[in-house]
Ligand code: HEM
Ligand code: HEM
């Protein structure tokens with residue numbers, strides 16, 4: 001069964017929910033901002049206001065100034081949090097060392113994760129950041145927002161937190177940077193009851209899933225990444241909020257092999273859209289590319305003169321499986337040899353489209369280096385349909401979890417378990433038949449395990465029987 005919301009999501013109206021007036025939000029002049037001095041000397045950070053890229057130091061100063069000018073009843077946490085943060089950061093720049101204490105365990109009742117506690121190790125010097133906890137807020141799929149939502153969460157965070165955020169954390173969450181322990185429950189209450197929003201994951205659990213922009217704005221999307229991301233996020237809320245796993249576990253959803261959310265590198269279970277029929281070719285558009293009427297790669301290389309588009313050189317000769325050719329002015333693709341790398345489609349998006357029999361590939365085991373080396377994901381399911389209510393996908397997810405939850409060692413990522421028990425054992429346990437697509441090349445060493453039942457006569461042999469034929 002698909003996740004069915006019991007009611008429509010609330011439509012937020014900022015004008016009804018706002019905490020601050022426009023005047024309070026812009027309670028300083030440009031002059032004041034120019035002459036703003038942080039309460040600590042921060043010469044190194046000041047250097048980072050130079051240059052063309054948006055400066056986090058300038059932004060932080062702007063926020064610090066606004067907080068200085070808000071009245072006492074307009075701010076529930078530490079007014080100086082931003083300035084103390086800049087002060088401690090400057091000190092870390094001087095010493096080349098962090099000044100956050102080790103660890104920190106805080107949270108909200110009912111959940112075992114979602115908040116990353118942290119404490120300054122210089123609490124007397126920088127009292128406003130003595131506690132500076134981070135709250136992960138589960139972002140909407142592909143990070144589409146209304147300004148009503150963003151303004152409301154900003155007001156809430158100005159009131160109850162530092163006013164500083166990270167949009168977004170690498171996993172996907174909207175990150176609220178810096179508040180005190182007392183504020184965690186009130187913030188959680190307001191997220192849930194006012195903003196209709198939950199917190200994200202942290203700890204040994206399912207982390208916040210994330211997806212590429214998918215069908216919302218991309219013609220390459222082979223399934224509805226947002227729908228699947230939303231569905232699995234809701235369906236596995238328990239696994240997300242209450243850690244029950246040997247270690248962390250991440251889902252990411254890419255609509256096609258271009259990998260705009262990098263699922264193959266950054267998720268234990270990577271869902272990548274693909275198709276199994278023929279690439280759709282619009283031969284008139286192919287001609288228009290050849291004639292130079294349409295720019296290749298949708299103009300991505302316009303910044304430099306690469307000469308006239310040459311379909312032979314830029315598409316046909318670059319096809320990794322060499323399965324394309326021109327017959328006259330007709331582009332021909334031997335789809336049985338195509339590996340769906342996306343190159344030709346990326347180059348001529350107006351002429352070529354993925355097929356219509358679309359679905360996903362599922363890959364497992366990506367992780368960062370600790371402990372036994374970085375891994376990208378390994379292909380497990382070459383093709384599966386991805387249609388609501390996604391029961392086939394959930395069934396697979398749960399088989400993988402069942403095995404890993406039982407067999408995984410403490411703090412062992414799925415990718416490491418797969419290495420430890422070996423791929424043949426792993427796929428057998430989760431019920432997948434071995435397929436040639438699962439390997440890039442067959443093994444080169446001969447250390448092959450056989451199952452006893454597959455070997456005639458088994459393992460029980462009598463040396464005397466052997467001796468009857470072979471003298472000592
Ligand atoms: C005096 C002659 C031979 C010597 C010194 C010799 C030596 C070795 C050595 C040192 C190994 C590696 C063992 C290991 O890695 O632990 C080996 C493996 C092997 N040898 Fe020989 N070998 C001889 C004759 C043969 C013959 C006649 C055959 C086949 C009829 C043969 C078939 C194999 C095979 C199949 C392996 C691989 C076994 C495995 O990987 O488990 N060897 N040999
Ligand atoms: C009938 C005669 C032999 C038998 C049954 C035999 C059996 C074995 C076995 C069972 C191993 C261990 C394989 C393992 O670790 O899994 C081994 C290793 C070895 N054998 Fe033999 N072997 C024989 C003759 C020889 C001869 C004649 C030589 C050398 C001239 C030799 C050199 C070695 C070496 C160097 C290893 C160690 C290889 C390694 O550890 O990588 N073996 N042999």
Ligand code: SF4
Nearest residue numbers: 212218221255256260
């Ligand atoms: S991964 Fe593919 S479908 Fe998703 S946004 Fe990128 S190009 Fe489009």
Ligand code: SF4
Nearest residue numbers: 319338339341342344
């Ligand atoms: S998608 Fe890649 S492999 Fe397939 S025809 Fe195009 S370039 Fe070749």
